[in-house]
Amino acid sequence: xxxxxxxxxxxxxxxxxxxxxxxxxxxxxxxxxxxxxxxxxxxxxxxxxxxxxxxxxxxxxxxxxxxxxxxxxxxxxxxxxxxxxxxxxxxxx
Numbered sequence: 001x002x003x004x005x006x007x008x009x010x011x012x013x014x015x016x017x018x019x020x021x022x023x024x025x026x027x028x029x030x031x032x033x034x035x036x037x038x039x040x041x042x043x044x045x046x047x048x049x050x051x052x053x054x055x056x057x058x059x060x061x062x063x064x065x066x067x068x069x070x071x072x073x074x075x076x077x078x079x080x081x082x083x084x085x086x087x088x089x090x091x092x093x
Contacts, residue, residue, distance in 0.1 A: 004053045004088075005072045006036070010044050013067040019045055019059035025052050026059075054088045 017039050020027045026035035036052050037059065039045040055073045 003072050004050060004055050004070065006047050006050045006053055006059070007069045007071075008045065008047060009067045009069075012065045013044050014065045015039070015042060015044055016064065017045065018062045018064065019068060022058040022062035024056060024058065025054065052088065 020035075020037050020039055023035075023037055024030065026037040034049045034052055036047065036049055037045050038048055053070075055070065057070060060068045060070050
């Protein structure tokens, strides 16, 4: 099974932070051990724990500059079909 790979293009990222707000595993008030994405004020978001990504595509779908790419999983209309989703959820919680 392929790992989920999240990449972000720093050249086109507008540093809005909407990817963090959209991610169910990042941002304030989210119940996670370690967030997937963090951001210092005015800086490009950092993908710090991609292994905690559940593959929901919320960050990618929200990114207005299309700076985020996700690979290593199958997608049909943003619905994950890879069993690694359940494995990641079990591991994170």
